[in-house]
Amino acid sequence: MNIPYTVETRPDTxxxxxxxxxxxxxxxxxxxxxALFSTYIILRIGAVEWPHGELSVWLGAINTVILISxxxxxxxxxxxxxxxxxxxxxLYLILTFVLAGVFLVNKYFEYAEHLALGEGPWASxxxxxxxxxxxxxxxxxxxxxxxxxxxxxxxxxxxxxxxxQFTNRIEYTGLYWHFVDLVWIFLFPVLxxx
Amino acid sequence: xxxxxxxxxxxxxTYLMIGAALLVFTGITVAANLVHLAVPMAITVALIIASxxxxxxxxxxxxxxHEKKWIYGSLILTVAFFVVLLFLPLLTISDTIGTHINAxxxxxxxxxxxxxx
Numbered sequence: 001m002n003i004p005y006t007v008e009t010r011p012d013t014x015x016x017x018x019x020x021x022x023x024x025x026x027x028x029x030x031x032x033x034x035a036l037f038s039t040y041i042i043l044r045i046g047a048v049e050w051p052h053g054e055l056s057v058w059l060g061a062i063n064t065v066i067l068i069s070x071x072x073x074x075x076x077x078x079x080x081x082x083x084x085x086x087x088x089x090x091l092y093l094i095l096t097f098v099l100a101g102v103f104l105v106n107k108y109f110e111y112a113e114h115l116a117l118g119e120g121p122w123a124s125x126x127x128x129x130x131x132x133x134x135x136x137x138x139x140x141x142x143x144x145x146x147x148x149x150x151x152x153x154x155x156x157x158x159x160x161x162x163x164x165q166f167t168n169r170i171e172y173t174g175l176y177w178h179f180v181d182l183v184w185i186f187l188f189p190v191l192x193x194x
Numbered sequence: 195x196x197x198x199x200x201x202x203x204x205x206x207x208t209y210l211m212i213g214a215a216l217l218v219f220t221g222i223t224v225a226a227n228l229v230h231l232a233v234p235m236a237i238t239v240a241l242i243i244a245s246x247x248x249x250x251x252x253x254x255x256x257x258x259x260h261e262k263k264w265i266y267g268s269l270i271l272t273v274a275f276f277v278v279l280l281f282l283p284l285l286t287i288s289d290t291i292g293t294h295i296n297a298x299x300x301x302x303x304x305x306x307x308x309x310x311x
Contacts, residue, residue: 013262014262015262015264020264020265020268023269024268030272030276031272031276034276034279035279037280038280038282041280041283057224057227068213069217071213071216071251072213075255076206076209079202079205079206082199083199174255178252178255178256179256182251185244185247185248186244186248188223189223189243189244193227193236194233194237
């Protein structure tokens, strides 16, 4: 039995089920990160002093450029499918995966530098919220990479059997990825600059 | 969502332009940080730029500039709950649970003791 409304839209919502599903998931993600941003505000307001300049602005800025670039390659991967340009789609999706990997490698060096100096999440309130927020965001990057790896590898078979459904799946992956980028757009100034 | 190849091709140009604009705004954010503005001003500038960048990603990359009403509906609900979530901790400021409202201070306690004697 086929799952209904994977390609065609439901008459009542005007959407394929997957699309509404991913947006509801993203809504729950907004609340998850919202709770942590709220925690950050409370901690910062209540702190007698707040450290400034503990993090490398340049490393943060480079990671911002990497994530923005990956968002562009992700949307291009979807647009290439819409234009039936399969090889371009593969290239853009692999590029997105690689950029995500570079982001994590940068993050690893950043974490390693702090931990080597004994600046773990236990060292201060600022570092506790920094590691919590960026750690959770990093886990989301890993999650996105797992999904992308699936569509680069075994999941790519669907492009031949059900191209429209595959295009929809890439679109939903893209929506998730842009959300991860969006969260970082706010994390960067909040943690690195203010 | 576009299905027509000509429309998608037009969108591709928009995606690249928005990508470039996002990189420019990132540069502006870093440059503003180098100027060393006063803290309230720095927070305002950084958050305004981040909001503009976020809006661009949501509107263009996530196609929220032309979506179905069900998605807008669920997002409006999310924004409402998000705002409540952000301001909920402020209630703790006026929280008096667990404090003795009529408890005598040390001076009153002493004088009370003297009166009894």
